[in-house]
Amino acid sequence: MKKTKKITIVLTNLLLTSCASNIQNKIITCQSEIRGGFDIGSGSTKLQISKVRICDNDKINIEKVYYKSSIAVKYSQDLNDSNSKMFSQKIINKGMDAMKLMTIEALQKLEEECGTHCKVNAWRGIMTEAFRKAKNWEDAKTQLSTTVDGLLIKRLNQKEEALYGFYPIIKLNGFDQNNAVVWDIGGGSTQLTALDTNFKRNQFSVDGVYVIGTSLGSATFASFLKSKMDSNNSLNSFNPIHDYDFLENESELHINKKILNSVTENNYIKENFNSLFIQNKNFYVIGGLLSISIPETLSKDDQNFKVYNYSEVKNTNEICAISKKELDDKYHYLKKLNDSELLSYAIQTKSNVNFSQTIASNILMVRKYMESLLNIKEIYPIQIDGTDTLMIHPAFGNKEYWKKENVHI
Known part of the structure; x- marks a missing residue:
């Protein structure tokens, strides 16, 4: 081979290597x-x-x-x-x-x-x-x-609401969508969200998102309990819940019915329920009730229970679990308290006093969800709400996205 030809080949290879390197090391603005x-x-x-x-x-x-x-x-x-x-x-x-x-x-x-x-x-x-x-x-x-x-x-x-709830957590190290369920209870609804292989972590999309959703939240569950009370109840309160043993059974039936109705509404969820929601799943709980109120309520007797703020968590392995037994133990104490005693408890734990009347009923609701066909043994709380998703929303600047209505009643 002639010397000039060898030089040309070497220069060509160097040029190709340089181009590939520039592509790989593209300057990110x-x-x-x-x-x-x-x-x-x-x-x-x-x-x-x-x-x-x-x-x-x-x-x-x-x-x-x-x-x-x-x-x-x-x-x-x-x-x-x-x-x-x-x-x-x-x-x-x-x-x-x-x-x-x-x-x-x-x-x-x-x-x-x-x-x-x-x-x-x-x-x-x-x-x-x-x-x-x-x-x-x-x-x-x-x-x-x-x-x-x-x-x-x-x-x-409801599916979009679930997406707004769990979207930030998928950005954390340690999150494995194959063995995770994200659970959110609000004031008027609950979403339990599982992801299959069609869900792409780099897209803000509900594709591959499967939600068990109910219209039960802190306020609507409290309204349900009140509807079961004797009309002669002058206090219009279900506290102390201990005085109304029938509420336990009524709550269990009501929550199981709501979950079952949601599961049967979607054939894919119905047919793949175990693989989506049961097998080897970590339940990450978000929203104010599950990630703030529950840890604050438990913290009175054990300072190890804490609120994990999303901005402070880098890896899901940092989050300590709350077991079903720990919730049971606390509930058996709280269910004996009346409204004024629950208010005092909220003040002691520095919880939101506006929701003091539902401290015991919230834990009752969470326990009955855990005891349902979902069979949840423990939960991992991390404080995430819709504002966190809004901050990192890829379509934040797209005005057409915000004007589009996707709710079909």
């Missing part, structure tokens, strides 16, 4: 923006304002949380108290006031920590179960949207 997100749930409204880093390799991370808080706004209870399935103007006003108050607090915090030049680039919000039920949800949405300039709010169907 990123930009940051400040996002504001409302999670308007059935029992509370949450707001988060965070600085988010968005890169062109589809990675989106929360860089800094400037504000994250919630206020109890009991839309579901208001709806249950209504004979017309309409939100009262009183609860809509309360919702608007809560959003305005948190916005003022959040913007002050943003200015203090980031400076006067820092502004929220865009505001987004989601609505859940109570807004799927209310006949006047559009009027409520219109009014709530006026609380912040440019706020776009999307009403979620």
Whole structure:
């Protein structure tokens, strides 16, 4: 071979290697923006304002949380108290006031920590179960949207709600979608979510997502218990639950029926129930009731129980489990307390006093879910809510996505 030909081949190989290296080592560009997100749930409204880093390799991370808080706004209870399935103007006003108050607090915090030049680039919000039920949800949405300039709010169907609940956890190291179920209980609904091989972790999609969903949440379960009480009960309270033994059996039947109805509505879930929800599954629990209230309730006697904040957890292996027996032991104590004693207990554990009357009933509900055909032995709590998903949502800036309605009643 001639010397010039050898040189040409060497140069060509070097050029190809260089091109391949440049492709592999493509410079990733990123930009940051400040996002504001409302999670308007059935029992509370949450707001988060965070600085988010968005890169062109589809990675989106929360860089800094400037504000994250919630206020109890009991839309579901208001709806249950209504004979017309309409939100009262009183609860809509309360919702608007809560959003305005948190916005003022959040913007002050943003200015203090980031400076006067820092502004929220865009505001987004989601609505859940109570807004799927209310006949006047559009009027409520219109009014709530006026609380912040440019706020776009999307009403979620139950599958979308589940996606908004579990999406951040799939970004954690140690999460294995093949042996995980994500469980969320809100004020007006419950979602247990399993994923099959069709679910792609790099896409914000409900493909491969299978949800056992019920209309039972903290508020709706409490309403169910009240409906079983004697009409002569002047206190209109089911506490202490110990005094009404029949509620245990009624709760078990009611919850099992709700779960079974949901399972049988979807043939794929019905046929693959064991592989999706039973076999070798870790149950990661999110949302305020399961990831905050339960650990806070148990922490009075054991400081090892703690709230695991999503922003502080890097690997799912860091989360300590709560066993069924530990819940049983606590419930047998709490079920003997009346409303005033439960309020005192909430104060002692620094829990939200607005939900003190449902401390015992919440654990009753969780226990009956665990004892159902799901046969859950232990749960792994991690504090995630819809605002976390809003912060890292890949379609955050797509206005058409937020205007699209996918709820079919």
